Amino acid sequence: MDHAxxxxxxxxxxxxxxxxxxxxxxxxxxxxxxxxxxADLHEPNxxxxxxxxxxxxxxxxxxxxxxxxxxxxxxxxxxxxxKGGELEANPYCxxxxxxxxxxxxxxxxxxxxxxxxxxxxxxxxxRPRGSQxxxxxxxxxxxxxxxEALEEKLRWLEAEYEGREVPRPQFxxxxxxxxxxxxxxxxRENRLHDRLRYRLSDGEWGRExxxx
Numbered sequence: 001m002d003h004a005x006x007x008x009x010x011x012x013x014x015x016x017x018x019x020x021x022x023x024x025x026x027x028x029x030x031x032x033x034x035x036x037x038x039a040d041l042h043e044p045n046x047x048x049x050x051x052x053x054x055x056x057x058x059x060x061x062x063x064x065x066x067x068x069x070x071x072x073x074x075x076x077x078x079x080x081x082x083k084g085g086e087l088e089a090n091p092y093c094x095x096x097x098x099x100x101x102x103x104x105x106x107x108x109x110x111x112x113x114x115x116x117x118x119x120x121x122x123x124x125x126x127r128p129r130g131s132q133x134x135x136x137x138x139x140x141x142x143x144x145x146x147x148e149a150l151e152e153k154l155r156w157l158e159a160e161y162e163g164r165e166v167p168r169p170q171f172x173x174x175x176x177x178x179x180x181x182x183x184x185x186x187x188r189e190n191r192l193h194d195r196l197r198y199r200l201s202d203g204e205w206g207r208e209x210x211x212x
Contacts, residue, residue, distance in 0.1 A: 013103045016186035016194035018209065025182040025198035025205055026070050029106060032184070033068075036099045048096040049075065051086040059086065065097075066123065072178040073108060074115060076123060080171045081140030087112045087175060095177055103187035110179035120173035125165075132166040133157050183210070 022028040036044035045065040052058045059082060067074040073095060077084055087093060095108040114120075124132060137153050144150060157166075179200070186194040195210040 012189055014186060015188060016184060016196060018196065018207070021184065021196055021207075023205070023207065025179070025184075025207075026068070028184060028198075029068065029182065032099075032102075032104060032106065033097075036102060036104075039099075039101060041099055041101055044097075044099060046097075047073075047075075048098075049083060050094040050096070051083050052090055052092070053086055054090045059083070066174070072110065072176040074174050074176050076120070076172070076174045078135070078138065078140035078172050079114070084140075084175075093177060105185045107181075107183040107185070108177060108179050109181040110177045112175045112177050115174035115176050117173065121168055123174060124168035124172070129166065132168075133161070135172045136166065136169050188212075 022031065033044065043064070046062050047065050048060050049063045050058060050060040061083065063075045063077065063083075065073055066076055079088070091112045093110070093112050095106075097106040097108075099105070124135070127135075133154060136157055137150055181197065181199050183195060183197040188194055191212060193212040195212060196207060197210050198205045198207050200206075
């Protein structure tokens with residue numbers, strides 16, 4: 001038998017009932033995210049972003065959540081990389097947060113839009129200088145002959161911007177994933193997990209329990 005097939009864990013930490021969950025999924029996410037922060041998890045803002053081409057070929061990667069509110073979930077990236085190209089062609093996407101120590105995951109589905117330039121400018125100004133320069137160095141997702149080429153370009157940019165502000169490149173900025181479905185999953189014993197799904201209809205969130 002394959003080693004992976006023998007792996008098994010019982011989930012016993014908590015439950016998720018309709019009476020305990022908030023009727024607003026963003027408020028419920030705020031609660032769970034706060035508990036993930038309090039648990040001192042490693043990068044609790046890490047989330048899997050799944051995108052797809054218009055003909056349905058999917059791709060997924062981990063990105064970092066940089067803000068959220070009732071409008072949606074924000075992350076930053078190079079607009080000209082693979083994820084940016086796919087989102088421009090097909091803005092529908094999905095996010096997954098997995099907090100294994102808490103036996104929880106959150107699934108978000110929705111539509112990604114670029115955040116206003118002013119918002120991207122403000123975030124970029126607050127990034128470490130090395131990250132600002134790194135954003136200008138990388139032609140994300142494109143082949144490169146070797147790491148030396150990237151490091152040489154970084155040295156050139158360090159000299160170019162020595163003593164002055166690094167401007168945000170126009171090809172770099174934020175996306176906000178505007179959700180229309182958010183599911184909260186809490187692991188339970190005997191694989192009878194709790195799943196509460198919120199769906200947006202006519203501007204109002206409805207909620208339903210899904211079978212595990």
